[in-house]
Amino acid sequence: MPPSEHSAPPPDNRESRPGHETRDVNIPAIVLLAAAVAATVLVVLVLLWYLMRAMEFAAIHREPALSPLADTQQTPPAPRLQDAPVRDYASYHENQDAYLSSYGWVDRQQTVAHIPIEQAMKLLVEHGWPKTTGTGQPQQPADSGAKEQTQQPNVQQNQQSR
DSSP states (O other), X not given: OOHHHHSXXXXXXXXXXXXXXXXXXXXXXXXXXHHHHHHHHHHHHHHHHHHHHHHHHHHHHHOOOOOGGGGSOOOOOXXXXXXXXXHHHHXXXXXXXXXXXXXXXXXXXXXXXXXXXXXXXXXXXXXXXXXXXXXXXXXOOSOHHHHHHHHXXXXXXXXXXX
16 A cells, blocks of 8 residues: 555645634624614514504593493492401400400390409409309309318319329
8 A cells, every 4th residue: 555545635834824714704794684683673663562552542442431320339249358457457456455454244134244354364363263053153152161172072083083
């Protein structure tokens, strides 16, 4: 085999030396393309603006006249939504606080009254829970000795259940 077939071709002096590419990008074509895209976008935006204006104008003129009944204030059917639930809850909370800190009648004929919660807790601590007869009426103890006797079995029963 001749040595010329296996050897690399001699280097071309033009390609091996440093420099820049001889064929540059076509700048005028890129600028023209960018201008065409910008003009197309601008035309589309203007057309859409005119289209929206025309649709709004048509919608305003196609609306039917309101009925005379539409001007009256009508209450929607129940259940209605609260327009200010935070304010409603604050008002409810104030009413409950006022009720829990005041004296008043629950049932005047049955002589059932409510007292402030702080006073009720003090009375409960001092006297304990009232015993009932099963009819809802509190049972009045005959004397304090009977009260102590009735409490002793309860204490013993509680200790046995543990």
